[in-house]
Amino acid sequence: MNFVMRLRIPPCNVLSQTPIVSILSNNNNLVCHQCVRWRHKPRWLPVAKTKMWRIPPRKEYPEEQTARLLTWFNNYRTQMKALHLYLAEQQKAQETGPEVIAERLRLEELKDVECAKLNDEWNASVAKLREARLIRQAEERRLKIEADLIESERKRLEKIQEIEEVVRREKELSSTFITRENIDVAIEKALNETVDFNYCIDLKGNIYKGLRARPEVASENPLPEKMEAESG
């Protein structure tokens, strides 16, 4: 607690910008140590009362000094202008002279030729790669189409076989179909016979048909029919 008290930062006066100086001011590594290098009046403070409405007097120079400075400056301007014009003329001659233009054109042509050569090289290498790729892709496509054809043919045959199987089964069943002719007989038969779809199954997979078929009473109960376990 005592330690904390000793490190307490003293309040800083923002308006007067008093430098914050810690109690342990001999140690410069402390966080609360702050240098005040540029001491300005903050922007939000108005002009000081003593400086308000004050017009500073115009500075007066000796006339001789003014005349001399003017002469020097005029001379300087004239000479610099001449130098600029001279350099500009030289530059223009370098850029627009006939032999200069011819040289430039020659260099440009040379560069064009070089570029074209490089471009052709690149094109050739890319063409080689492309050809190889196209050949590979064509081969892949051919193989895929072959495989697809075989697969589709297989599927078609399978489908036909399935359909034929269905047709065969239906043809077999068609002898037992009920139509207008034998409906009375079928209804009579159905009314005389009841069907029971219930069955139960034991752990070995034996099926006991009937509503209340239980394995332990199956032997006593003549109604439930014990069947062999169906495969699958």
Next chain:
Amino acid sequence: MGVYDMTLLLRVLPKAELASVLKRTAESIFEKGGIIRSISNVGQKPMPFKISKNSKPHREACYFILEFNYPPTEVNDLANHINRDVDVIRGRIFPQVNYRFSECTFEEEMKPAPYRSEVQEMMANRKIRGTRFSKKFEYNNGLGYNPL
């Protein structure tokens, strides 16, 4: 023509009248060129819940199952027609589903994960294809190094 199953719950009636109701139903199937494949009589049973039909409660019914072929576009009309019969308590039509039986894979499924062939295949694929984290981002600036 699709194959359908019709479950018929008829009022408890004498045999002759039951026959006439069934005849009516069969006739409505034959009208649109349907064929009945089988008629099964499940018997007279108490229903699992009371059903009111034509303002009369029914607690018992004669259960019948009809298997028949019928044009699929007309099936809804047939269901509508049957249920308007006064002796039918409830008639429902279901399309028959041909289940494809596949081999039992219970033993395989009960193995621990790394022994299952499915998981092994997945792991092999992961080695070949990598995961979504194994792909490195490419800047595509053609520099071969990171300029940043």
